[in-house]
Amino acid sequence: MSSFTRSAQQWATFARSWFVIDARMQPPGKIATMCSVRLQGKHKPIYHALSDCGDHVVVINTKHIAFSGNKWEQKVYSSHTGYPGGFKQVTAAQLHQKDPKAIVKLAVYGMLPKNLHRRTMMQRLHIFADDELPEDIRANLTEELAQPRKIPRKLSEYTQEEIDAFPRLWTPYHYTFK
């Protein structure tokens, strides 16, 4: 630390960074926990709830999000319009069709602390359904975060050499008669 000037160290500690997360084939809950940790500033040793030390987080490819189990059909998002008879319930699949950003947005909103800072933290969260970013946001990005889940390889993604290198486990000749 002795090689840094005071002003450089001050800037490096208190600057607001911009993180980017790729949500392709990832469970939205895991993406949301990573976002909420960084929006609050809890990944920094200088964290304090009142010191406004949260960073910006950009989530891309949210339309390729992947739920586990049968949550696409079973998870229900409810809301009420305020008018009588206005209780609306939609499944995750229907909500995703209407708005591909909504699932991640609601997940992060539910994971942030329930105080007045939540709205400012949500303003620092930027969600995009595909990987096209506006130029000004792209210029601000500082770090890309690793995806929480390792994506398994499809059979079509293996090269022909890899498929040939894998040994054949059985042939018809191993069948013996009685």
Place this chain on the structure above:
Amino acid sequence: MAARSVLKSVCTSLAGLKLGASGSNVSALQRINVPQLSALTIQSRGIRQVVEKQEGKTTTVEGRSVEVPAGPQPPNPTAKCPIYRWNLQHKYNYTDVLLLSQFIRSDGGMLPRKITGLCAEEHRKIAVCVQMAHRAGLLPDHRPKLPEGHVPKKAKPQLNRVNQAIWLHLLECHHSVHPGSQ
């Protein structure tokens, strides 16, 4: 008609195996390597490829022997189930698509146990792993064939799914290993 009867005779001549008459099974067999024959296996003529030639009014259907070099030998050749032969009992998962794709048909269904030689337990495990792989979208080319001219009415939304369950045997190390027996 003549071709189908010749195909049937090729099928029956392959040491009495009861194969389905669908073309996909036979074409899958044609791509399989011929292993080195030991004294225990029954002598057979080898895999042949059916070649059809049309010269004017004569159609010649010929079965040409395919010379395929033998692949690597399994570490445990005396076992009866292919998984036990290669010592992969508790080592595979739904993500090992190269392994699973050897036991499925082109439309995604499992091959019968009598043909692959798997023991009952491993056949069930592989069937479950294949179902998980289909659900995760890891086998995109093994889809059921739709009838020709079939146009889907509404485009189904492409929803990605995640399989969370790892095969339980990978987590438990104390499982008694028994030699595959029929």
